[in-house]
Amino acid sequence: MNRIMESALCAEIDDEPRIRAILQSLIDAKEIPALKAFTHESAEKRHGRKRQVEKERKEAEARQRDMGISSEDSLDDLIKRRQHSREQGFNCLISHLEEKYAEEDAPAKKKGKKGTQ
Numbered sequence: 001m002n003r004i005m006e007s008a009l010c011a012e013i014d015d016e017p018r019i020r021a022i023l024q025s026l027i028d029a030k031e032i033p034a035l036k037a038f039t040h041e042s043a044e045k046r047h048g049r050k051r052q053v054e055k056e057r058k059e060a061e062a063r064q065r066d067m068g069i070s071s072e073d074s075l076d077d078l079i080k081r082r083q084h085s086r087e088q089g090f091n092c093l094i095s096h097l098e099e100k101y102a103e104e105d106a107p108a109k110k111k112g113k114k115g116t117q
Helices: 002-007 013-028 043-067 075-101
Strands: none
Touching (some): 002 013, 002 043, 013 043
């Protein structure tokens, strides 16, 4: 059941009883073979899956807090915030390069031909 839940698109742990019922009806109708790993799955494995999902959910919430993201923030806001910070970094880089390499308003030296007299 672990592989089934991992490969089912958009399925969450709350959908497991529904998916299990669908598969059991297919087994009863002999449309798919009854595998021992599915039919004799222990309750401990089911609880382990639920614990794992809860652990991952808590980790995701902790990462959201670390990144300063609330559940109300949209992806668009996050992208704009990241672009703004990159723009500030780029502007800082350009200003440092201008300070280092910009020519001051000194009179330009004229280069002429030597020894033409």
